[in-house]
Amino acid sequence: MTTNAPKHFLCDIENGVATVRLNRPERKNPLTFDSYAELRDWFRELQYSEEVHAVIFASNGGNFSSGGDVHEIIGPLTRMSMKELLAFTRMTGDLVKAMLGCGKPVIAAIDGVCVGAGAILAMASDIRFTAPASKTAFLFTKVGLAGCDMGACAILPRIIGQGRAADLLFSGRSMSAQEGEAWGFFNRIVPANDLLAEAQSYARTLVAGPNFGHMMTKTMLMQEWSMSIEQAIEAEAQTQAICMQTADFERAFHAFVKKEKPMFEGN
Numbered sequence: 001m002t003t004n005a006p007k008h009f010l011c012d013i014e015n016g017v018a019t020v021r022l023n024r025p026e027r028k029n030p031l032t033f034d035s036y037a038e039l040r041d042w043f044r045e046l047q048y049s050e051e052v053h054a055v056i057f058a059s060n061g062g063n064f065s066s067g068g069d070v071h072e073i074i075g076p077l078t079r080m081s082m083k084e085l086l087a088f089t090r091m092t093g094d095l096v097k098a099m100l101g102c103g104k105p106v107i108a109a110i111d112g113v114c115v116g117a118g119a120i121l122a123m124a125s126d127i128r129f130t131a132p133a134s135k136t137a138f139l140f141t142k143v144g145l146a147g148c149d150m151g152a153c154a155i156l157p158r159i160i161g162q163g164r165a166a167d168l169l170f171s172g173r174s175m176s177a178q179e180g181e182a183w184g185f186f187n188r189i190v191p192a193n194d195l196l197a198e199a200q201s202y203a204r205t206l207v208a209g210p211n212f213g214h215m216m217t218k219t220m221l222m223q224e225w226s227m228s229i230e231q232a233i234e235a236e237a238q239t240q241a242i243c244m245q246t247a248d249f250e251r252a253f254h255a256f257v258k259k260e261k262p263m264f265e266g267n
Contacts, residue, residue, distance in 0.1 A: 016207040025061025030069035043098035059111035067116020109199040131192035211266035
């Protein structure tokens, strides 16, 4: 993953943390056909990486993302056939599936504009930090589309509740940082100047933890959506039995006995 630097977004990897940014700050970081596809492929490959154990999806130039580029995506979509349109919408949904299935915690650090597909990228992250002045909007109905884009009608209600999700998806209005924190969409509000540092600090604490355990946690968070309680309890019993065979579990036990902090190695 380090030998093939991405062409359509920025990616810096340091001490197990990958910091990803869209790289068109002069346009508030819109997505293009190319950046959608490359991000999808990057997150798909991430599950096999032994170098990256956490991801920060960061803002760039004071904004997170303005969504699909009006001229490079929205315009061409109006001229596509149904077959071409379906290929595009499936590809964008595959990006969300790749983020959910990458096996690594994803932390969104959101400043400024976070709308449309940008709001979806934030939604598909596991943890969301935001600057006080950010504006997040699922504005698909504003351009004549349905609010059910890239899994929004499935995932957003699970985060903030059905009624609140319906409000945002029907109206397309902006959600403030304060409202988003109160609703549980944002984990915390951080001053803009400290936003990236806060996300990096949090990511480092995750990287220092049991990375195999984090992977299993993320896997179960996703898979248990479609399970009954009985199925979930059994799946978690099997998951914990697997984790109990890791060296990290044994390391934690010996550290506890010695009253020391465990040093996890991810195996």
